[in-house]
Amino acid sequence: MRVLIVGASKGIGLETTRQALEAGHNVRALARSISAIEVSDPKLEKIAGDAIEIEDIEAATTGMDVVIQTLGVGLGELLGPISLFSKATQVLITAMNDRGVKRLITVTGFGAGDSAAQISCFQRVPFQMVFGRAYDDKTVQERLIRDSKLDWTIVRPGVLTSGPRTGRYLVLSEASRWRNGVISRADVAEFLVQQIEGTTFIGKTPVLVN
Numbered sequence: 490m491r492v493l494i495v496g497a498s499k500g501i502g503l504e505t506t507r508q509a510l511e512a513g514h515n516v517r518a519l520a521r522s523i524s525a526i527e528v529s530d531p532k533l534e535k536i537a538g539d540a541i542e543i544e545d546i547e548a549a550t551t552g553m554d555v556v557i558q559t560l561g562v563g564l565g566e567l568l569g570p571i572s573l574f575s576k577a578t579q580v581l582i583t584a585m586n587d588r589g590v591k592r593l594i595t596v597t598g599f600g601a602g603d604s605a606a607q608i609s610c611f612q613r614v615p616f617q618m619v620f621g622r623a624y625d626d627k628t629v630q631e632r633l634i635r636d637s638k639l640d641w642t643i644v645r646p647g648v649l650t651s652g653p654r655t656g657r658y659l660v661l662s663e664a665s666r667w668r669n670g671v672i673s674r675a676d677v678a679e680f681l682v683q684q685i686e687g688t689t690f691i692g693k694t695p696v697l698v699n
């Protein structure tokens with residue numbers, strides 16, 4: 490498959506780039522700082538771009554089969570206004586619709602959208618204080634995706650670690666089972682790569698935790 494990864498220079502996006510290449514896919518990796526992508530592979534194309542710039546995303550989505558969106562903001566940005574997730578997603582949906590690209594796999598996080606109701610009462614206040622602005626915008630992002638006509642999957646990991654890929658994690662699809670927990674970025678990437686060809690989670694919002 491021809492896969493665009495939006496937010497590919499570090500974290501889950503970089504790990505997904507590596508694992509998608511290992512799985513044999515052709516990968517177009519987009520970020521603002523592509524020099525950070527220390528991976529070279531004949532099947533990898535690195536493009537510098539900004540996820541909220543329509544021209545960049547129009548060029549990046551052209552010729553793709555699948556888009557994986559793994560955008561994140563730095564810790565220093567958490568206390569200011571955040572609109573990256575919703576803006577980038579609006580731009581992405583428009584570009585995908587215009588190009589007939591149907592499959593979108595997006596990482597948001599446990600606590601976005603209707604999973605917020607499952608945050609424990611002990612975690613609710615600190616979570617809102619630190620991550621509230623980001624997750625409010627992720628909730629808008631999720632709504633845009635749900636309202637789209639794309640074949641979407643919204644992936645909501647718990648607290649991320651930089652630990653190894655283990656292949657041992659829970660995929661919680663039922664709202665009654667959603668809970669917080671930890672999971673490595675490498676395991677999240679494994680799940681994302683499985684969704685490139687998988688159809689089980691289309692239209693679903695699984696929570697991933699160990």
Ligand SMILES: NC(=O)c1ccc[n+]([C@@H]2O[C@H](COP(=O)([O-])OP(=O)(O)OC[C@H]3O[C@@H](n4cnc5c(N)ncnc54)[C@H](OP(=O)(O)O)[C@@H]3O)[C@@H](O)[C@H]2O)c1
Nearest residue numbers: 496497498499500501520521522539540560561598648649
């Ligand atoms: N930390 C946690 O415990 C936790 C838990 C659950 C969910 N999450 C969510 O999981 C997601 C991934 O987290 P992560 O830690 O793997 O991410 P990360 O390391 O922060 O990486 C974020 C990526 O987004 C890219 N990016 C940011 N703004 C961009 C823009 N305007 N245009 C293009 N690319 C842009 C960055 O590249 P450039 O800067 O080079 O552009 C980078 O490649 C985030 O949405 C995060 O909120 C985190």
